Amino acid sequence: MTQLVTVDIGGTHARFAIADVSADGTIAMSEPATLHTSDHASFQTAWEAFRDRNGGALPASVAMSVAGPVGGDVIKFTNNPWIIRPALIEEKLGATRYTIVNDFAAVAHAVARADESEFVDLAGPPGMPLPASGTLSVLGPGTGLGVAHLWRDGRPIAQGGSYHVQATEGGHIDFAPLDQIEDAILARLRKRHTRVSVERVVSGPAIVEIYATLAAMEHRAVIERTDVEIWQAGTSGEDALAAAAVDRFCLSLGAAAGDYALAHGAGGVVIAGGLGYRIRETILKSGFAERFCAKGRFAGLMAGLPVKLITHPQPGLFGAAAAFAREHLQ
Incomplete structure (x- = not known):
């Protein structure tokens, strides 16, 4: 021991x-x-x-x-x-x-060793397990956006199976807006940052800028609120604008997760982090899965990938x- x-x-x-x-x-x-x-x-x-x-x-x-x-x-x-x-x-x-x-x-490393019971479905074929061999994309929003990928050889660890982990700074790739609302989010962020990374939109603190953008689009006065207050108001449903900001966050998370899966050649995706776990029910009700699959000619491929949340x-x-x-x- x-x-x-x-x-x-x-x-x-x-x-x-x-x-x-x-x-x-x-x-x-x-x-x-x-x-x-x-x-x-x-x-x-x-x-x-x-x-x-x-x-x-x-x-x-x-x-x-x-x-x-x-x-x-x-x-x-x-x-x-x-x-x-x-x-x-x-x-x-x-x-x-x-x-x-x-x-x-x-x-x-945790994904490589976790039991199958410690994952729940977020998107993809219901109940389909993560592939035992090949590459998995691992990402999660928190104070920033963490990204890594994992390759394993198909054998259980207890039976001498091997795996390899590659850390990345994938959270700092460029943010790619997909509609007019995300264009507006990008425009707001560009006033402060010459280059806007995915992390500026897909992370816990980013909900403040998303919320402020939606308020400006509706010509509302922007109420100063912390990210914690907006997450609470949005996930509880007590504030419709905060709820819209949370839903927009889930859309962007889905799009980013799909991008990483394509870039890594992944056979599955795992979402991790405390924020992802706390809003898991909200993610399931949002457009996360649709955005994950919205990759043009590769939509069919994306729909067949299991996307899981690790619950450890x-x-x-x-x-x-x-x-x-x-x-x-x-």
Whole structure:
């Protein structure tokens, strides 16, 4: 049995847990602790806060899932001001072994190891499982938009099956509007950003700009609301304009998911992330599936792809631990 700290660091939250990896590769995790990145000056101070919660001592191995590019002497986060210097991990944290992966690479590791029961249908043929071999696109909206892809050889992990995860920065490709409303969203965003990426429209905070665009189109005064307030008002149905913004978000998410599947040559797609899980019922009722398939001559191909939501409660933490096991224990 190997014990380690597994960490999932996003733009808003840093989640910590203790993971136990058994000899057969089974991963068990403690109840995670969630810290706000804005409450801590650095990753080290957040680590120390978690260590204090655990009696002042932690295992000497750590797996990190980080929301940003991995590699080089300094790791910078896309949506929070922390940095990590891998060369100083042992000195600062007391960890003698570590693995650092991109946050959606970690999610892809979780997808590779998750049981079939931990996926639910979002689009595609009802009940059709994800293919056991070939490529899967993995993406999810949160503070930003994470994208990765996964290739597996068709054999179960327990039987020596192999898989390969590729992290990407796919959330930063150009946003492609498909109708006049999305033209208006793009025009609004272009006033602030020379280049508008998909992440500016398909992420949790993006709902503010979508909502403001719809308000302007209806010549309404734009009420200052946080993204959390708009999501709550839209998913509850208490505000029709917020509900329209949420539906527009789901359309854009479907279109983006279809684009990534085409680019990756994927045989299936997995949506992950806390936001996707929270609005799963809304996604099912929206035009997500239609937009996923709306790829012109490839509409028939897209309609045959299974699109799933992973329901594992902490895929980032679980996937980081899986990545550590793959690097150090196999």
